[in-house]
Amino acid sequence: MTTRSLFLLPGDGIGPEAMAEVRKIIAYMNETKGAGFVTEEGLVGGSAYDAHGAAISEADMDKAMNADAVLFGAVGGPKWDAVPYEVRPEAGLLRLRKDLKLFANLRPAICYPALANASSLKPELVEGLDILIVRELTGGVYFGEPKEIIDLGNGQKRGIDTQVYDTYEIERIASVAFELARTRNNRVCSMEKRNVMKSGVLWNQVVTETHKAKYQDVQLEHMLADAGGMQLVRQPKQFDVIVTDNLFGDMLSDVAAMLTGSLGMLPSASLGAPDAKTGKRKALYEPVHGSAPDIAGQGIANPIAMIASFAMCLRYSFNMVKEADDLEKAIANVLDQGIRTGDIMAEGCRKVGTAEMGDAILAEF
Amino acid sequence: MTTRSLFLLPGDGIGPEAMAEVRKIIAYMNETKGAGFVTEEGLVGGSAYDAHGAAISEADMDKAMNADAVLFGAVGGPKWDAVPYEVRPEAGLLRLRKDLKLFANLRPAICYPALANASSLKPELVEGLDILIVRELTGGVYFGEPKEIIDLGNGQKRGIDTQVYDTYEIERIASVAFELARTRNNRVCSMEKRNVMKSGVLWNQVVTETHKAKYQDVQLEHMLADAGGMQLVRQPKQFDVIVTDNLFGDMLSDVAAMLTGSLGMLPSASLGAPDAKTGKRKALYEPVHGSAPDIAGQGIANPIAMIASFAMCLRYSFNMVKEADDLEKAIANVLDQGIRTGDIMAEGCRKVGTAEMGDAILAEF
Numbered sequence: 163m164t165t166r167s168l169f170l171l172p173g174d175g176i177g178p179e180a181m182a183e184v185r186k187i188i189a190y191m192n193e194t195k196g197a198g199f200v201t202e203e204g205l206v207g208g209s210a211y212d213a214h215g216a217a218i219s220e221a222d223m224d225k226a227m228n229a230d231a232v233l234f235g236a237v238g239g240p241k242w243d244a245v246p247y248e249v250r251p252e253a254g255l256l257r258l259r260k261d262l263k264l265f266a267n268l269r270p271a272i273c274y275p276a277l278a279n280a281s282s283l284k285p286e287l288v289e290g291l292d293i294l295i296v297r298e299l300t301g302g303v304y305f306g307e308p309k310e311i312i313d314l315g316n317g318q319k320r321g322i323d324t325q326v327y328d329t330y331e332i333e334r335i336a337s338v339a340f341e342l343a344r345t346r347n348n349r350v351c352s353m354e355k356r357n358v359m360k361s362g363v364l365w366n367q368v369v370t371e372t373h374k375a376k377y378q379d380v381q382l383e384h385m386l387a388d389a390g391g392m393q394l395v396r397q398p399k400q401f402d403v404i405v406t407d408n409l410f411g412d413m414l415s416d417v418a419a420m421l422t423g424s425l426g427m428l429p430s431a432s433l434g435a436p437d438a439k440t441g442k443r444k445a446l447y448e449p450v451h452g453s454a455p456d457i458a459g460q461g462i463a464n465p466i467a468m469i470a471s472f473a474m475c476l477r478y479s480f481n482m483v484k485e486a487d488d489l490e491k492a493i494a495n496v497l498d499q500g501i502r503t504g505d506i507m508a509e510g511c512r513k514v515g516t517a518e519m520g521d522a523i524l525a526e527f
Numbered sequence: 528m529t530t531r532s533l534f535l536l537p538g539d540g541i542g543p544e545a546m547a548e549v550r551k552i553i554a555y556m557n558e559t560k561g562a563g564f565v566t567e568e569g570l571v572g573g574s575a576y577d578a579h580g581a582a583i584s585e586a587d588m589d590k591a592m593n594a595d596a597v598l599f600g601a602v603g604g605p606k607w608d609a610v611p612y613e614v615r616p617e618a619g620l621l622r623l624r625k626d627l628k629l630f631a632n633l634r635p636a637i638c639y640p641a642l643a644n645a646s647s648l649k650p651e652l653v654e655g656l657d658i659l660i661v662r663e664l665t666g667g668v669y670f671g672e673p674k675e676i677i678d679l680g681n682g683q684k685r686g687i688d689t690q691v692y693d694t695y696e697i698e699r700i701a702s703v704a705f706e707l708a709r710t711r712n713n714r715v716c717s718m719e720k721r722n723v724m725k726s727g728v729l730w731n732q733v734v735t736e737t738h739k740a741k742y743q744d745v746q747l748e749h750m751l752a753d754a755g756g757m758q759l760v761r762q763p764k765q766f767d768v769i770v771t772d773n774l775f776g777d778m779l780s781d782v783a784a785m786l787t788g789s790l791g792m793l794p795s796a797s798l799g800a801p802d803a804k805t806g807k808r809k810a811l812y813e814p815v816h817g818s819a820p821d822i823a824g825q826g827i828a829n830p831i832a833m834i835a836s837f838a839m840c841l842r843y844s845f846n847m848v849k850e851a852d853d854l855e856k857a858i859a860n861v862l863d864q865g866i867r868t869g870d871i872m873a874e875g876c877r878k879v880g881t882a883e884m885g886d887a888i889l890a891e892f
C-alpha cells in the first residue's frame with residue numbers, strides 16, 4: 163500500500179481548530195479510500211516559541227523536510243508581539259519556505275458564487291472571479307542581505323533591507339506561471355515596478371525572454387505593480403494568471419483575496435522544484451488568512467481555507483485530482499446549501515461553528 | 528504687490544491638456560483677485576527627452592528649485608518605453624522629488640458624493656470617504672544604493688535594489704502625518720511590514736516614539752501593509768490618515784484612489800521641509816493619474832485632478848485657504864450639476880470635453 167506522509171503544523175490562533183477539520187477528512191480518506199496518509203504533528207510560530215524558544219525546532223524542520231507535504235495553519239498573535247525579531251512567529255514560516263526551497267506560491271482568488279454578495283465590490287464585478295496569483299516566495303526583499311538595523315550614533319539608526327533577484331529565480335517562477343496558464347485561460351500578466359526598481363527591469367526582461375523562448379502560445383502582458391493593484395480593484399476579471407515577486411505578491415494577493423469576499427475561504431500552495439530523480443516536489447499548504455487571535459478557541463472560525471488548502475495538497479502533491487475536485491465541490495455545495503460560519507453569515511443562511519462546517523463538508527465529500 | 532512664482536511642467540500625454548485648464552484659473556485669479564501669479568513653463572518626461580535627451584534639463588531643474596511651487600502634469604507613454612533607464616520619463620519626476628527634497632507626499636482619497644456610484648465598491652462603503660495618505664517620497668527602495676543590475680556570467684544577472692530608512696526620515700514624515708491628523712479626525716494608521724523587513728521594524732519603533740514624545744493626543748494604530756491593503760478594500764472608511772513608506776505608499780495610494788471611483792479627480796501634494804529662515808517649503812503638485820497616452824490630444828481628458836492639485840497648491844504653498852476651498856467647492860458643484868468628462872460619464876449626465884469642464888469649474892469659482 164502507498165503511504166503518503168503529511169506533516170501538520172497547526173500553529174497559533176485558529177490554526178489548530180481549522181486543522182482539526184482537515185484531520186477528519188484525512189481519517190475518512192484513510193478509512194474509506196485506503197489513502198494511506200500517515201500524519202505527524204509539530205509546533206510552529208508562537209506555540210513553538212513557548213515550547214522551545216524558537217519559531218520552529220530543528221526536529222520539526224527535519225520532519226517538514228522529509229514529509230511528502232506540510233499542512234500549515236497560521237502563526238502569530240498579540241501574545242508574541244514583543245518577542246525578539248529572530249524568533250517571532252513569522253520566522254518559523256519564513257524558514258520553512260526558505261529551507262524547503264518553496265519558491266512558487268500559488269494563491270487562487272476565486273469567488274464562490276454563493277458569496278458574491280459578501281464582497282465589498284459590486285457583485286457583477288466578482289461573480290465567477292477566478293484568478294491565480296503566482297508569487298515568488300524565496301527571494302526578493304524577504305531574504306536579501308544586508309537586512310539589518312545599524313546604530314549610526316547621535317540617536318540615529320538605519321534600517322536596511324535588500325531586494326535581490328537573479329535570472330534563474332525569475333525564469334523558474336515565470337515558467338510555473340506559464341505552465342499553469344496553459345491549464346487555465348492561457349494568459350499571464352507579470353507585475354513589477356521597472357520604472358523605479360532595477361530588479362523590476364530584470365524581472366521584466368527575464369519574463370519576456372522566457373515567454374519568447376518557450377511559451378509563445380501563452381498571452382503575456384506586463385503591468386506596473388501599482389497599476390496592477392488598481393486594476394485588481396477596478397476590473398478583477400480581466401486577469402487569469404498574475405506572476406509577481408515576493409513583496410508585491412504579498413500585497414496584491416491580499417488585495418485580491420479580499421475582493422472575492424471569500425477571504426476566510428482561500429487556500430494557497432507553496433511548491434519547490436521537482437526532484438531531478440523522483441520528480442517529487444516539496445510542498446506546504448496554508449490558508450491565506452491569518453491566525454485571527456480575537457476569535458481563537460471559540461469554535462467559530464471558518465475552516466474552509468484550511469480544507470481547501472488540503473484539496474490543493476491532494477492535487478499538487480499526490481496527483482489525486484478527482485479527490486481534490488470532489489473536496490472543492492463539497493465546499494461549494496455546502497455553501498450553496500446556505501451553511502455558513504459567522505464570518506460569511508448572510509440573511510436566510512444557517513450559522514454553524516467550525517466543527518459543524520467541517521462535518522457538513524465531509525458529509526458532502 | 529506680492530508675486531507668486533509657479534513653474535509649470537505639463538509633461539506628456541494628457542498633461543498639457545489638463546494644465547491648460549489650470550492656466551485659465553491662474554489668469555482669472557490674476558485678473559480679478561490680483562493674485563500675482565508669475566508662471567514659467569518647462570519640459571519633463573518624454574517631451575524633455577525628445578528635446579534634450581534627458582528627462583528634465585538642468586535649466587528646468589534650476590527653475591523648479593527657485594519657484595514657489597511646481598505644477599506637474601504627467602509623464603510617460605509607449606513612445607519612450609525603450610529609452611535607457613537613466614533617461615526614462617519617470618526619471619524626471621524622481622529627480623524633482625529627490626533634489627527638491629519633497630519628502631512628504633499627501634494623497635487625499637476622497638469620494639465625490641456625485642460619483643459614489645462610479646466606484647467598483649458598493650456605494651455605501653465609499654460614500655463620504657475621506658482618507659489622507661501620507662507617503663514618504665524621497666527614501667526607501669526608490670533611492671537606496673546599491674541599485675543595479677550585475678552580470679554574473681553564465682547567462683545570469685542579478686537585479687538589486689536597496690530599501691533604506693534612517694530615524695530622521697521616519698520621524699519627519701510621521702510628524703507630518705500627526706500634524707495633519709490634528710486638522711482632521713485625529714487618527715493615524717502607520718503601515719509597514721515589520722514582520723519581514725528590518726526597515727519596517729525601525730519604522731514602527733520611530734513612529735511609536737514620535738507619537739509618544741509629541742503627539743499623544745492623536746490616536747495611533749499600526750497595521751501590516753498587506754493587511755492594510757485588505758482593509759482599504761474591505762472597509763475604507765475606518766481610516767483617517769495613513770502614513771507609510773515610499774513603495775507601500777505607491778501601491779496603497781493607488782488602490783485607495785481607485786476605490787473612490789474618482790481616480791481621474793485625485794490630486795497630490797509633495798512637500799519639503801519648511802526653510803529655517805523663511806518658513807517656506809518647496810512643493811510640487813500633481814494629479815495621481817498618469818499620462819493616459821491612449822486619449823492624449825483628443826481634448827477629452829478629465830482636468831479635475833490637475834485643477835484639484837492647484838487647489839492644494841493654493842492651500843499648502845500660498846496659504847490661500849479660502850481660494851482653495853472655493854475651487855474645491857466649484858469642482859463639487861460642477862459634478863453635482865451632472866457635468867462629466869467621458870471617464871466619469873453616467874446616465875442622465877451631460878458629457879463634456881476637457882476645456883468645457885475647465886470652463887464650467889471656472890464659472891463656479
Ligand SMILES: CC(C)[C@H](C(=O)O)[C@@H](O)C(=O)O
Nearest residue numbers: 252255256412720722723753
Ligand atoms: C506571515 C507573513 C510573514 C506572510 C508574508 O509576508 O509572506 C504572510 O503575510 C503571507 O502572505 O503569507
Ligand SMILES: CC(C)[C@H](C(=O)O)[C@@H](O)C(=O)O
Nearest residue numbers: 355357358388617620621777
Ligand atoms: C511614475 C512613478 C515613478 C511614480 C512612482 O512610482 O512614485 C508614480 O507611480 C506615482 O505614484 O507617483
